[in-house]
Amino acid sequence: MADSAREPRDGALAPPAPDADEALMLAYAAGDAAAFDRLYARHRGPLYRYVLRQVRDAGAAEELFQDVWMNAIRARASYAPTAKFTTWLYTLAHHRVVDHWRQRGGVALVSLDDGDDGDGTGALVDALPGPRTDEPETRVASRMTAERVREAISALPPAQREAFVLHVESELPLADIARITGEGVETVKSRVRYAYAKLRSALGDAR
Amino acid sequence: MSAGRDDFRDDALARAVREHGRETPGAKVDDAIRAAARRAVGSQPRAEPALAEAREPWRWWMPIAAAATIGAIAIGVIQNIPREAIDPGVVSDTPATDMRAREAATATPSETRPPPSRAEPAATDAKAPARDATSGGPGTGKRDAAAAPGTPSAARTPAPGGEAPRAAVPAFVPQPPPVLAEPPSALPSAKPAAPPATAAAAAPGAAAELEPKRRAISPGAPAPDSADRAAAPAPPPAPAQAQARTQAQAAKIAVPESRTMAEGRVGVDTREAPPGSAGGGSPALRDRLDSGAPRRERASTQTGAGAPVTDARRAAEAAPATMSPPRLGASASAAGKSIDAYVAEIRRHLAGGDVESARRELAALRSAHADADDRLPEDLRRWAAGIPR
Structure with a gap:
């Protein structure tokens, strides 16, 4: 999806197409x-x-x-x-x-990115358990199953998961994700990059 | 976003995620959300617009159906309106006696002028004779004119005192002599008064007209011969009522011949009018009635003898009940003469050898009844077959 194709300019969009x-x-x-x-x-x-x-x-x-x-x-x-x-x-x-x-108990979608945003939470990422990378070969031996994909996504930190889902499944550009989440575009970009990296390592050959 | 900044993208991984992510909400959730959306905008379910389109034709053909219904009702009402109310001049198949009975029921005892609504057509009655002439009915003026070219020229002479427009109407002028002697059914209803003596002298046929009227008034009186009738001046003064009646008749006879002839022809219409009903009858009769009254006054003032004549006429017109019997008899059919009466008259004339009078009676009968020949007895029917209409 082209991120800049439908970017608003000056706070307003061009007249929408009839089917938009x-x-x-x-x-x-x-x-x-x-x-x-x-x-x-x-x-x-x-x-x-x-x-x-x-x-x-x-x-x-x-x-x-x-x-x-x-x-x-x-x-x-x-x-x-x-x-x-x-x-x-x-x-x-x-x-x-x-x-x-x-x-449900005060859970907040705090960012657990790698510290690119400068909030000092990047160290937490390393402390989190990885997405069961110990069994990827056996679980993706015959191709990655949907269950494994869902589990891999679910294993993502909430902020990364949200940014990844919006970016991959909902096909939203980073700018829109930034607006939705109230974060900066670069933050969203980092979250997406981390999510990709963890999923690659979690799914391995299942892709 | 440049491609370099999107170098973290992994299309294979994204495709794998999309392929395996097929979860969707339940159908109940979908229905609930769609129903809530429809309720929010107050619109109907999706099938409703189709129903509305199906009902849409009602919107345009309902007014058309209403207009058609109103039109049908209007036509029905018009069809049920009596024809007399639409056109009083329409000839009806109803026997003349029935029409006379109906009109007599509405007639007033005294002579009254027709209401303005009925007098309106009389104002344009100059067209009525032409209408009659072109209608091709029995005894029309044109046919008579062709049949009797030798009509006295006096008959075409315009009457003095502004009668020229009337006499100038071609349909009235060419009246053959037999019609002159026809029972003057129309005479009692409206005749301008004129000096008896001078009028009788001026009009050669006036004396001849006097006789039928006299016979009508006094059916039993013997008819004088035609020579006496032609030479006879105004009748001598008679005492009392007979004198007044005679004077009135003389005044009527004194009408110029052209007018008399015209009225003789129009007398066909007059027979259909009840006595004393000035507004009834044909437009020609109404016109004559309308124009007759002032003419009477003019004639009276011109001759100076108007007082007794007009008195006699007023007496005759003011008492239609007393005058009706003689007038009915005089006009031979002016007021409901039955076919039997005509037949009797014809037989009487034929028995007396007066074929001309019999022919006149037959003409009068034909004028009064369209199917006169069919209603005649067999012997008279054969006789009438030889007499052209």
Whole structure:
């Protein structure tokens, strides 16, 4: 995905194409339920997987997923195409996931990157257990299974996992991920780079 | 983002992740979210727009159906309106006696002018004779004119006192002599008054007209011969009512011949009007009634003898009940003469050898009844077959 192709300029986007997400959302805000159906069909899978990767529980993921869409429905009137629809939608999902973890015991998606962001948390990364690299050869002997991939992603630190999922599964550019997560683009880039590195080592030949 | 900055990307790993990440929400979650979205915008499910489109034709053909219904109702109402209300001049198949009975029910005892609505057509009655002439009915003026070219020129002479426009109407002028002697059914209803003596002298046919009327008034009186009738001046003054009646008749006879002939022809229409019903009958009759009253006054003032004549006429018009029997008899069919009466008259004339009178009666009968020949007895029907209409 070209990261700069749909970058907003001067805080506003060019007039959306009729079939673009932004146009569909505006149409839905004007009362076109069919536009919402198209939007939903287009984003339901990636958004659900994003939530599922974060909470790692299907029941909770469906609940959060539904909440995200309800929030989007409620906020339709205030939607303005100053940014891409996906950015707006995943921002809603990010906030809902953060709320979910807070409700579950104050877990925060603190960055556990390698210290490129200068917050001194890079040392923690080395202390974390790796993604079961001790068994990669036996588990990817016949090709990497979906279970192993999911486990590998789940083994990622939450911040890296979120950035990786948004970047790979939801195919969002780093700039959008930075907006969604409220981090800098370079931070997001580091998280994605670390996630890739750990998955490579975790999956090995399973790719 | 440049390619160099994206050097951490691993397309094979990303593809593997995407291939194995196929989780999707449950169908219940999908339905709940879609339903919430539809409820939020207040729209119907997806199938509803299709239903709305299916109902859309109602939106345009409903007004058309309503208009068609209204039109059908209007046509039905128009069809049920009595034809008399639409066109009083329409000839009806109803026997004349029935029409007379209906019109007599609406007639007032005294002579009244027709209501303005009915007098309106009379104002344009100059066209009525032409209409009659072109209608091709029995006894029309054109046919009569062609059949009787030798009509006295006096018949075409315009009447004095502004009668020229009337006499100038071609349909009235060419009235053959038999019509002159026809039972003057229309005469009692409206005739301008004129000096009896001078009028009778001026109009050669006036005396001849007097006789039928006299016979009508007094059916039992013997008819004087035609020579006496032609030479007869105004009837001598008679005492009391008979005198007044005679004067009234003389005043009627004194009408210029052209007018008399015209009225003789129009008398066909007059028979269909009830006595005393000035507004009934054909437009020609109404026109004559409308224009007759002032003419009477003019004639009276010109001759100076208007007082007794107009008095007699007023007496006759003011008491239609008392005058009706003689008028009915005089006009031979002016007020409901039955076919039997016509037949009796024809037989009587034929028995007396007066074929001309019989022909006149037959003409009157034909004028009064379209199917006169069919209703005649067999012997008279054969006789009537030889007499052209």
